[in-house]
Amino acid sequence: MKSKLPLHLHEILFSSSVPEESRKINALVKKGALKKLAPKIFTSNLEDAAEDIIKRNIFLIIGTLYPGVLLSHRSALEFRPTSSGDLFLTNSHHRKIKLPGVTLNIMEGPKALAGDNAFTAGLFVSQQARALLENMQETRKPGPQSKTLTLPEIEDILEKVINAKGEDGLNLLRDQAKEISTIIGLEKEFVHLNKLIGAMLRTNSAVQLTSPGSRARAQGIPYDAKRNELFINLFVELKQKEFTPVPDPNLSVKAFRNFAFFDAYFSNYIEGTEFGIEDAKRIIETQQPMPNRDADSHDVLGTYKILSNRKEMQITPETPQQLIDILQYRHQILLSARPSKKPGEFKDQNNRAGNTFFVDYKLVRGTLIRGFDYYKNLNDPMAKAIFMMFMVSEVHPFLDGNGRIARVMMNAELSAKAEAKIIIPTVYREDYMGALKQFSKQHIPDAYIRMLQRAQLFSSTVRGEEMDIMQMVLENSNAFDEPSEAKLKIMGK
Numbered sequence: 036m037k038s039k040l041p042l043h044l045h046e047i048l049f050s051s052s053v054p055e056e057s058r059k060i061n062a063l064v065k066k067g068a069l070k071k072l073a074p075k076i077f078t079s080n081l082e083d084a085a086e087d088i089i090k091r092n093i094f095l096i097i098g099t100l101y102p103g104v105l106l107s108h109r110s111a112l113e114f115r116p117t118s119s120g121d122l123f124l125t126n127s128h129h130r131k132i133k134l135p136g137v138t139l140n141i142m143e144g145p146k147a148l149a150g151d152n153a154f155t156a157g158l159f160v161s162q163q164a165r166a167l168l169e170n171m172q173e174t175r176k177p178g179p180q181s182k183t184l185t186l187p188e189i190e191d192i193l194e195k196v197i198n199a200k201g202e203d204g205l206n207l208l209r210d211q212a213k214e215i216s217t218i219i220g221l222e223k224e225f226v227h228l229n230k231l232i233g234a235m236l237r238t239n240s241a242v243q244l245t246s247p248g249s250r251a252r253a254q255g256i257p258y259d260a261k262r263n264e265l266f267i268n269l270f271v272e273l274k275q276k277e278f279t280p281v282p283d284p285n286l287s288v289k290a291f292r293n294f295a296f297f298d299a300y301f302s303n304y305i306e307g308t309e310f311g312i313e314d315a316k317r318i319i320e321t322q323q324p325m326p327n328r329d330a331d332s333h334d335v336l337g338t339y340k341i342l343s344n345r346k347e348m349q350i351t352p353e354t355p356q357q358l359i360d361i362l363q364y365r366h367q368i369l370l371s372a373r374p375s376k377k378p379g380e381f382k383d384q385n386n387r388a389g390n391t392f393f394v395d396y397k398l399v400r401g402t403l404i405r406g407f408d409y410y411k412n413l414n415d416p417m418a419k420a421i422f423m424m425f426m427v428s429e430v431h432p433f434l435d436g437n438g439r440i441a442r443v444m445m446n447a448e449l450s451a452k453a454e455a456k457i458i459i460p461t462v463y464r465e466d467y468m469g470a471l472k473q474f475s476k477q478h479i480p481d482a483y484i485r486m487l488q489r490a491q492l493f494s495s496t497v498r499g500e501e502m503d504i505m506q507m508v509l510e511n512s513n514a515f516d517e518p519s520e521a522k523l524k525i526m527g528k
Contacts, residue, residue, distance in 0.1 A: 086136025102157025111166035117179035164211035171224035190246035258401035284498035295343035333372030393431030420448035460514035
């Protein structure tokens, strides 16, 4: 409750033992700003089902309400509830806790060891060697209610270790498992795991494997005069244009979120944070990073967190200070996993892209304030979106994440007026970057404006209640192709 972030960005809140905080939560519940999901768990999300909210915040919930608990067995390898909604954990005593959509199966066992991973809040996760031992335990429950993975699934994991780290890496994992087994009493399980690894390394033929393998100066807010000229050029051009409204076809909750996923995916892909589409879906569905790509995964999660929040995407600045505040707290969310990039703070050193030098860090605040003077005098949502995107991109106010935050700010202008938001797909990257660069260098904004108009027209065809349908439209539009391989098609136009 003490965070400076707006209430609607706190999807999960917890009851407090502090009377004053508890009274605040109760008052918000009575007011209808919060709803209770389960004992001690509240949400500001009044649209989604309780099960969905719980599932995507489950690890924060576990760590906060049951500090010191260990995510173990299959859950330590899958990082998500099973299809039956089961998660498996280890603590000092047995306990089964039913939450909307998720059942916490807490088993009695050894606490976290050295090498087990601190995850989120007070939650720990079994390190890989320990988790594999736990998955070699016998279980009476089959399928998704089983605490262990099947042998083929375990073999797949061992295969991935070999592919990533070679046989030496698998041998190291075996050594770690042997040491851990004596500490937690799983010596018998190590015998089975050792045989399996031996078969994988072709040193034990007795085991049959089953798996298929970032004046003003007198007032203390100096600004970049060159960029101010660009802002004037763009402002004058936009004031002279009439934009045909393009209604947002994705107004339902599900369609809005589906579009937000693809927006987040492409916005990160264009900046070099590249994932396969299925990996990106898994990150969003589980709200958890991919192994060995924690920061990249959180980039996608942070972008999606903003884009998928309808309340947030309807917020646009009304004053220069609001512009600065919105930029900073959105950036804080966007790059939360990259502390070296100082999320939420304007850059403290100059940045560049090739031969392009962006606004001097000492002039960032003043240049944004100056640009706001033009922005506030634009009326059409598309005109405001086009101006906002260029202003943020050209100033480059942060050490990293500038392109993504610029596109978020652009789409907030459109979302606030229920107009079609804009995706910049992979295949359109060169058109996008080239138009930005051309305007920045030649001071002629026409190509830049036309580029975004075309992108909006394309984006308005990406619609539907089902993500697979949206993906099919994108595929048919060549959206996922590299610019050297194809051109953007606008389906049905």
